[in-house]
Amino acid sequence: MKRLMIGNEAIARGAYEAGATVATAYPGTPSTEIVTKFSTYDNVYAEWAPNEKVALEVAAGASIGGARTLVTMKHVGVNVAADPLYTFSYTGVNGGLVIVSADDPGMHSSQNEQDNRGYGKFAKLPVIEPSDSLEAKDFTKLAFDISEKFDTPVMLRITTRLAHSQTLVEEGECLELGIKDYKKDAPKYVMLPGYARGRHVEVEKRMLGLKEFAETTDLNRIEWGDKSLGIITSGVVYQYVKEVLPHVSVLKLGMVNPLPEKLIRSFAQEVDKLIVIEELEPVIEDQIKAWGIKVEGKEHFSLIGEYSPELIEERIAGIQLNPGYGLDKQIPGRPPLMCPGCPHRGVFYTLRKMKLTVMGDIGCYTLGALSPLEGMDACICMGASIGTALGMEKARGEEFAGKLVAVIGDSTFVHSGITALIDVVYNQGTSTVLILDNDTTAMTGHQDHPATGVTITRQETRKLDIEAMVRAIGINNIRVVDPLNLKELETALKEELGRREPSVIIAKRPCALLHKTPIKERFYVDEEKCKGCKLCLKVGCTGIYFIDDDKKAAINPNTCVSCGLCPQVCTFDAIKVVEG
Amino acid sequence: MQSQTTNIMIVGVGGQGTLLTSRIIAKVAVDMGHDVKVSEIHGMAQRGGSVVSQVRFGEKIYSPIIKKGDADIILAFEKLEAARWLDYLKKDGMILINNARVDPLPVMSGKAKYPEDIVDKIKQHVAKTREVNATDIAVACGNARAANVALVGVLSWAIGIPADKVENAIKELVPAKALDINLRAFNEGYKLFS
Numbered sequence: 001m002k003r004l005m006i007g008n009e010a011i012a013r014g015a016y017e018a019g020a021t022v023a024t025a026y027p028g029t030p031s032t033e034i035v036t037k038f039s040t041y042d043n044v045y046a047e048w049a050p051n052e053k054v055a056l057e058v059a060a061g062a063s064i065g066g067a068r069t070l071v072t073m074k075h076v077g078v079n080v081a082a083d084p085l086y087t088f089s090y091t092g093v094n095g096g097l098v099i100v101s102a103d104d105p106g107m108h109s110s111q112n113e114q115d116n117r118g119y120g121k122f123a124k125l126p127v128i129e130p131s132d133s134l135e136a137k138d139f140t141k142l143a144f145d146i147s148e149k150f151d152t153p154v155m156l157r158i159t160t161r162l163a164h165s166q167t168l169v170e171e172g173e174c175l176e177l178g179i180k181d182y183k184k185d186a187p188k189y190v191m192l193p194g195y196a197r198g199r200h201v202e203v204e205k206r207m208l209g210l211k212e213f214a215e216t217t218d219l220n221r222i223e224w225g226d227k228s229l230g231i232i233t234s235g236v237v238y239q240y241v242k243e244v245l246p247h248v249s250v251l252k253l254g255m256v257n258p259l260p261e262k263l264i265r266s267f268a269q270e271v272d273k274l275i276v277i278e279e280l281e282p283v284i285e286d287q288i289k290a291w292g293i294k295v296e297g298k299e300h301f302s303l304i305g306e307y308s309p310e311l312i313e314e315r316i317a318g319i320q321l322n323p324g325y326g327l328d329k330q331i332p333g334r335p336p337l338m339c340p341g342c343p344h345r346g347v348f349y350t351l352r353k354m355k356l357t358v359m360g361d362i363g364c365y366t367l368g369a370l371s372p373l374e375g376m377d378a379c380i381c382m383g384a385s386i387g388t389a390l391g392m393e394k395a396r397g398e399e400f401a402g403k404l405v406a407v408i409g410d411s412t413f414v415h416s417g418i419t420a421l422i423d424v425v426y427n428q429g430t431s432t433v434l435i436l437d438n439d440t441t442a443m444t445g446h447q448d449h450p451a452t453g454v455t456i457t458r459q460e461t462r463k464l465d466i467e468a469m470v471r472a473i474g475i476n477n478i479r480v481v482d483p484l485n486l487k488e489l490e491t492a493l494k495e496e497l498g499r500r501e502p503s504v505i506i507a508k509r510p511c512a513l514l515h516k517t518p519i520k521e522r523f524y525v526d527e528e529k530c531k532g533c534k535l536c537l538k539v540g541c542t543g544i545y546f547i548d549d550d551k552k553a554a555i556n557p558n559t560c561v562s563c564g565l566c567p568q569v570c571t572f573d574a575i576k577v578v579e580g
Numbered sequence: 581m582q583s584q585t586t587n588i589m590i591v592g593v594g595g596q597g598t599l600l601t602s603r604i605i606a607k608v609a610v611d612m613g614h615d616v617k618v619s620e621i622h623g624m625a626q627r628g629g630s631v632v633s634q635v636r637f638g639e640k641i642y643s644p645i646i647k648k649g650d651a652d653i654i655l656a657f658e659k660l661e662a663a664r665w666l667d668y669l670k671k672d673g674m675i676l677i678n679n680a681r682v683d684p685l686p687v688m689s690g691k692a693k694y695p696e697d698i699v700d701k702i703k704q705h706v707a708k709t710r711e712v713n714a715t716d717i718a719v720a721c722g723n724a725r726a727a728n729v730a731l732v733g734v735l736s737w738a739i740g741i742p743a744d745k746v747e748n749a750i751k752e753l754v755p756a757k758a759l760d761i762n763l764r765a766f767n768e769g770y771k772l773f774s
């Protein structure tokens with residue numbers, strides 16, 4: 001029976017049907033659902049790793065140990081895992097290994113829109129790209145075969161649109177492969193120079209073999225139509241092309257590295273004009289140009305953002321973009337914001353109020369950078385807050401450090417904040433680091449991590465004690481505060497910033513969306529006392545708003561969860577508990 | 581091929597229950613033997629941002645997303661979102677607007693004004709505009725939280741799919757203990773304009 005599945009579920013299913021028994025990942029939109037889904041299957045091992053590098057290493061070990069293994073991450077996660085990736089490419093696999101890179105053209109939920117097809121070329125990997133959920137499942141299965149046949153990790157590259165679109169998939173039987181034999185083979189798996197030189201030769205041979213394979217595999221196919229125009233495309237963009245240009249000839253690439261030179265040449269010869277349509281980087285186009293084939297591409301399309309069917313229609317068929325209804329209204333934007341009751345809100349309110357310089361990090365709390373909280377100065381990548389704060393301090397001096405904090409979430413701290421904190425101690429920084437411990441990885445949909453003490457399958461495990469670890473690193477000043485208690489938080493910040501020693505403040509309170517409890521007390525705004533100063537609006541919560549006509553604030557009972565933050569902000573005591 | 585395709589867009593604010601609606605409609609379309617594609621964006625959008633899901637069904641569907649100006653029906657869970665996505669509606673398309681207002685941050689903080697007469701403005705441009713008070717329907721049926729299923733009713737009527745087929749999908753996708761109220765809300769929604 002056919003069933004609708006998001007691309008991510010289809011990949012999990014494909015791995016399962018291919019006989020994969022190990023899957024590992026660090027969460028990251030739009031990849032997260034793959035391993036979550038895989039963990040629900042029988043007789044498999046699935047885990048959340050603390051970061052992508054560890055995930056890939058666990059996967060490499062499982063593969064060397066003989067299991068078919070899946071490892072998934074968002075595009076920037078591959079940067080974290082790049083070190084093992086480049087060298088695991090040399091060793092090759094035992095059990096097949098597929099690494100999913102979930103790219104995010106348009107940056108629906110990412111800090112950049114890098115194109116990870118580039119990794120294929122530089123790490124010498126085959127890269128496979130499906131265009132809908134059915135292909136996602138089938139190509140995943142094929143990827144395991146390719147991995148074992150060519151002794152290489154295989155990258156399955158997807159984009160947000162594929163990951164989160166549902167299309168019909170037929171479930172198939174599962175292969176009962178069992179586990180392959182493991183035989184010690186140091187020249188293959190121990191990458192010291194003497195052995196690695198030999199492996200590099202194998203890698204180049206393998207790439208030649210893969211090039212041959214690319215010419216004949218069903219992953220690449222030509223759909224002949226009108227030969228006045230030939231389009232080369234891949235991924236979900238193929239679906240857009242079929243939608244708006246049903247009559248042209250299409251070379252659909254399911255394997256985007258290495259590219260099939262002969263197939264592309266013969267396609268080019270048959271059509272009058274050749275255009276490559278690919279989101280982000282001209283990966284395919286540049287290669288075709290390097291072969292001296294006449295081709296167009298990025299002169300029609302941008303390097304920036306996600307494509308759409310209408311964009312392709314406009315650029316290729318010359319059909320004007322739909323002008324729309326011309327509604328003459330200013331429509332206010334609707335940026336994402338912290339949930340009512342979010343423990344992060346008060347932290348950023350306080351940081352802003354204290355006029356601190358804030359080196360931020362990635363998670364729900366990054367929303368603290370937006371209006372009206374505006375409590376963040378920089379945010380680069382996961383784990384960067386602590387290192388950037390130390391760098392800022394070393395550049396501007398200790399006095400500046402008295403007004404400087406790093407802010408990092410619990411999952412992010414475990415992911416890549418720990419080593420930077422070691423640097424702070426080692427090189428005698430005086431930074432104050434705020435760890436926002438909300439007991440989950442909230443941003444990506446509430447995954448557990450080492451410091452929650454629960455595994456992906458909801459088993460209890462040894463909980464990482466952040467406080468004890470921070471102490472072991474050599475931090476002597478550690479405080480645990482409730483981020484919804486603004487006085488306590490502010491006092492802690494003042495005292496720790498005043499010290500010429502490094503400090504860690506752990507702001508501990510579970511995410512408001514976890515363990516929801518019934519609301520015990522309700523708040524209201526006392527109209528007598530409210531002066532209409534709008535200070536309470538500075539917390540940026542959907543639970544409180546302003547009535548222009550009355551010039552008074554008011555609580556929205558539908559959204560307010562009575563976290564008690566805004567009463568602490570009000571200087572006129574106007575926000576009160578409803579009696580009785 | 582294009583003419584047989586039905587394009588439905590469901591827009592709202594993160595947390596309003598748009599996802600359940602698109603899943604129910606998609607399930608019905610699958611049960612009816614269509615090719616179906618659904619697109620939803622997860623991630624940042626869930627934190628109270630603007631959300632959109634798209635359902636396309638017909639004989640053969642390629643793109644999971646609808647072209648601007650190609651939606652047959654837009655169901656808006658919130659008025660401002662109706663205006664935001666209006667340009668995706670076909671020239672003779674229908675827009676169903678839930679009479680709910682959720683102020684976005686720029687409005688709450690006084691940096692922007694909520695356009696009060698937004699539905700009237702839309703009516704001036706779109707003949708087939710229908711307003712729904714889904715919360716009232718749901719409350720009358722026993723629970724305000726069934727509002728999104730009341731909207732499933734209105735949408736099913738607008739698409740022209742048989743009520744019993746949708747009821748089956750609701751039975752599969754809605755938790756059993758809330759089923760009675762939800763089925764009532766669905767039927768009230770379905771009858772509203774028929």
Ligand SMILES: Cc1ncc(C[n+]2csc(CCOP(=O)(O)OP(=O)(O)O)c2C)c(N)n1
Nearest residue numbers: 028077362363364409410411412441442443
């Ligand atoms: C290298 C990398 N991996 C994954 C992500 C996706 N991601 C963004 S924030 C985040 C973690 C958020 O958890 P936490 O630090 O606990 O903050 P919270 O969202 O719970 O407030 C993840 C996994 C990313 N941006 N970069």
